Amino acid sequence: MTEKIRTSGHTRHLIFGLILPILIAVVGAVVAISWLPELPLTVAIHWGTDGADGYGSPWSLILIPVGITVVFTAATEFTIRSVRGQRGTTNNEKILVATRSFLSVLLTAGTLGSLAVQRGLTDPSQAPDIAAPMIVGAVGGIALAAAVWFILPAAEPLAFGDEPEAEPLELAPTERVYWERTIHIAGPVILLIVGALVVAVGAAVLSAMGSTRGFPFALGTALFVAVLSVGMSFWRVRADRRGFVVRAVLGWPRMTIPNDEITEVRVIEVNPTADFGGWGWRWAPGRRTGIVMRRGPGIEVTRADGRRLVVTVDDAEQGASVVATLARRVRAQS
Incomplete structure (x- = not known):
């Protein structure tokens, strides 16, 4: 059946x-x-x-x-x-x-x-x-x-929380811990972005050939796509005493989760298409926000209100342990 x-x-x-x-x-x-x-x-x-x-x-x-x-x-x-x-x-x-x-x-x-x-x-x-x-x-x-x-067939519900929580680092109470990485879009996706830029520039050229009045708008659109593509392709990820921070290279968007709001930290396998419908700054069912630069391991941080932030990064296990350590310290002090 x-x-x-x-x-x-x-x-x-x-x-x-x-x-x-x-x-x-x-x-x-x-x-x-x-x-x-x-x-x-x-x-x-x-x-x-x-x-x-x-x-x-x-x-x-x-x-x-x-x-x-x-x-x-x-x-x-x-x-x-x-x-x-x-x-x-x-x-x-x-x-x-x-x-x-x-x-x-x-x-x-x-x-x-x-x-x-x-x-x-x-x-x-x-x-x-x-x-x-x-x-x-x-x-x-x-x-x-x-x-x-x-x-089309009905979608199957997504399961969350199947992976074990990240283990905090064994550090002395006086030891300071800090973790930071730069992440960028995967190589094949860069080709897609370049293709989009070529199309945008081509549209500007065709517009100029057909009508000079349409050229400024088309050129402005091409420049906007270029700046947006670069801005959304490189991000900084940081975990320190201020919390878990993810910021685009241009300074916006910026997402900060204070350590006292973190309830769970996991390392998960992320498939951009299946989990988020693509690459970049994404949203998905289950109150999930994703900074999805590539397929592979990612850090999933859950807030006290149930919202989840997922960031794909190569050093996911180390980063998740640092986030878990900082969150545990805050809970121990409260």
Whole structure:
């Protein structure tokens, strides 16, 4: 019976999580290609407050959404399969799969809407506003994503606290203890960040080619993505008499857990996709916040109110012991 349920879940994942979003994008592209004889050689590809203000080949509107859908689907499927067999279905996995449907519908509706209003035009600058198809795409994408969410197998509850608590260090009461490390994002994820920066810069260049008015916004977006990526890729982790402190290299975000609020400290194995839905500054069920830079050991610190902070770090055992030592000293003094 369990095997049948697992097979059914796999089939639903295959149909609604893999085939459906790519099929929507491909069908949309085929329809758009059939309209090419009715479209001008150069079409509007960007709209501002005063109407169309960026132009390019109709193929850019046709191929880019398909490419984004296929790449996003393949990338998220790779991360999901990397943890399958180790754990059951999680809400993070379902979010990734449902997002494929939303993205596919939104991009396909945007493509078809942008080209449909230009069929028969000779001057693409006369293309009307495309707010309506974009709204339809967003609403339709949300509706399909919600349907896929409920079609997929129910997520299995996450278990917490299975690992033993960290052992405090055997130190004299007068001995001082301090621990600090710098952590950074894993190598493969850096490649993804670089890819995102390349896309952002490419968008700025394309915007400049189509319309100089859109260039400052696109360039500002690219710079913002670059600064945010660097700022969220390097963190300092510290444990001392002030508590357990995790701070991004730019100074924000900063999280501090005073020693008198720490009730439990554990070393756990962290799988970024299964546990937190990805890398970086993340949130997960069970009132968990994560600074997830890589897959592997991490320190999990539990507050008195039940909130948990998870930080992946190579020297997790030593760091957890220092945190446990500091917390025990505070409890002994109270």
